[in-house]
Amino acid sequence: xxxxxxxxxxxxxxxxxxxxxxxxxxxxxxxxxxxxxxxxxxxxxxxxxxxxxxxxxxxxxxxxxxxxxxxxxxxxxxxxxxxxxxxxxxxxxxxxxxxxxxxxxxxxxxxxxxxxxxxxxxxxxxxxxxxxxxxxxxxxxxxxxxxxxxxxxxxxxxxxxxxxxxxxxxxxxxxxxxxxxxxxxxxxxxxxxxxxxxxxxxxxxxxxx
Amino acid sequence: xxxxxxxxxxxxxxxxxxxxxxxxxxxxxxxxxxxxxxxxxxxxxxxxxxxxxxxxxxxxxxxxxxxxxxxxxxxxxxxxxxxxxxxxxxxxxxxxxxxxxxxxxxxxxxxxxxxxxxxxxxxxxxxxxxxxxxxxxxxxxxxxxxxxxxxxxxxxxxxxxxxxxxxxxxxxxxxxxxxxx
Numbered sequence: 001x002x003x004x005x006x007x008x009x010x011x012x013x014x015x016x017x018x019x020x021x022x023x024x025x026x027x028x029x030x031x032x033x034x035x036x037x038x039x040x041x042x043x044x045x046x047x048x049x050x051x052x053x054x055x056x057x058x059x060x061x062x063x064x065x066x067x068x069x070x071x072x073x074x075x076x077x078x079x080x081x082x083x084x085x086x087x088x089x090x091x092x093x094x095x096x097x098x099x100x101x102x103x104x105x106x107x108x109x110x111x112x113x114x115x116x117x118x119x120x121x122x123x124x125x126x127x128x129x130x131x132x133x134x135x136x137x138x139x140x141x142x143x144x145x146x147x148x149x150x151x152x153x154x155x156x157x158x159x160x161x162x163x164x165x166x167x168x169x170x171x172x173x174x175x176x177x178x179x180x181x182x183x184x185x186x187x188x189x190x191x192x193x194x195x196x197x198x199x200x201x202x203x204x205x206x207x208x209x
Numbered sequence: 210x211x212x213x214x215x216x217x218x219x220x221x222x223x224x225x226x227x228x229x230x231x232x233x234x235x236x237x238x239x240x241x242x243x244x245x246x247x248x249x250x251x252x253x254x255x256x257x258x259x260x261x262x263x264x265x266x267x268x269x270x271x272x273x274x275x276x277x278x279x280x281x282x283x284x285x286x287x288x289x290x291x292x293x294x295x296x297x298x299x300x301x302x303x304x305x306x307x308x309x310x311x312x313x314x315x316x317x318x319x320x321x322x323x324x325x326x327x328x329x330x331x332x333x334x335x336x337x338x339x340x341x342x343x344x345x346x347x348x349x350x351x352x353x354x355x356x357x358x359x360x361x362x363x364x365x366x367x368x369x370x371x372x373x374x375x376x377x378x379x380x381x382x383x384x385x386x387x388x389x390x
Contacts, residue, residue, distance in 0.1 A: 001378045009384045010346050010377070013327035015244045016253060026243075027235040030264045037265065183379065185372040189365050193335055193372075 094118075094151060098140055099205055102153040111135065114158055118151040138205040139169055139177055143198050153205060162198070169202065177202040231271065234280060235264050241281065241348070242288050248343040249292035251332045259295055263288040285350070285358040289340050296336040323384060330380040338373035341366050 001009075098116070101123050106113050111131035117124045133155070141152045143162050150162050156171040170178040179186040184196035188203065242263050247256035266287050267274075274283055331339055337359070344355040345366070352370075356363045 001382055001384070003374060006374055006378055006381065007346050009323070009381055010327055010342070013324045015247045018253070023239060026239050027232050030235050030261055031232060033261060033265055034268050183376070185368070185375065187368050189362070189368060193337070
């Protein structure tokens with residue numbers, strides 16, 4: 001099926017037509033709902049105004065003083081949360097460990113590393129026979145299935161296999177990462193989207209300075 | 210599509226009067242918004258509720274509407290957000306799928322059998338991908354216009370469409386069996 005056949009199939013599916021008179025009645029229903037909302041809002045704002053007046057009457061401290069106190073408390077809480085001693089600054093320890101390990105391995109096998117696979121038994125390597133892998137931007141990829149999780153460091157254009165499914169890793173000109181499987185596509189521009197049964201996370205590795 | 214200039218000097222009471230421009234906005238766009246909501250939900254009842262909510266939202270933000278934009282684009286954006294929020298709230302999706310096939314409007318029975326296949330396939334897409342398909346394929350918006358309605362970049366729309374087409378082709382391959390790859 002090509003794109004035009006797909007579009008044709010989609011367009012042939014019509015929206016069911018409502019009963020006769022529906023479209024004449026719809027605007028009337030909308031406008032009467034608006035009218036009701038307006039009346040409710042008016043009643044609510046009158047009640048709220050009365051309640052506010054009563055509340056500030058009970059607490060005689062001026063409103064500005066209360067607000068200033070609340071702002072100061074929030075600022076203090078935020079400061080303590082952000083700068084508390086011993087706060088961990090590196091986001092993902094697995095990622096940091098993978099970066100370190102990858103740089104060590106590429107130092108040992110320059111231009112030979114296709115992929116480094118991280119699992120429960122530690123890192124394992126997929127190497128080329130000859131040092132013929134051109135240098136390109138390395139990518140960290142995490143593919144989590146329903147029961148387990150697989151982590152890799154690889155390069156654009158390399159293929160990864162998880163539970164028999166092959167994923168191709170690609171980097172576009174702006175540094176965006178795409179992980180393309182047979183049934184799913186994951187893009188770093190929309191990291192929240194789930195790719196089939198897998199949760200995928202991928203990002204370029206910082207290059208060694 | 211006529212563009213109505215909002216008039217901030219008019220108060221809400223005068224807007225509710227007979228011949229109100231907002232009523233003509235509803236009349237003019239009701240089918241478009243209802244269709245979008247139906248494609249997004251697969252349910253006539255929910256589409257009706259969401260279309261009403263869309264116009265209520267539009268009315269409450271009527272003064273903020275910028276006259277340089279098309280009303281239809283503005284309504285699309287509100288409707289898409291309504292549908293995406295509806296999807297987040299909805300926890301009974303499987304029940305919805307079952308309900309859909311047995312809904313009672315007589316006109317549904319007149320539709321060809323492939324209709325339910327297509328609508329079910331649409332419902333299996335991620336809601337943001339579905340919105341991209343509805344806006345570009347059904348409503349004929351350009352990627353730029355769809356990106357504006359969805360609040361994302363054109364590239365993101367393109368990727369959502371790519372992923373959506375890939376999945377829809379897999380789900381609907383047998384509608385074109387002779388050419389299926």
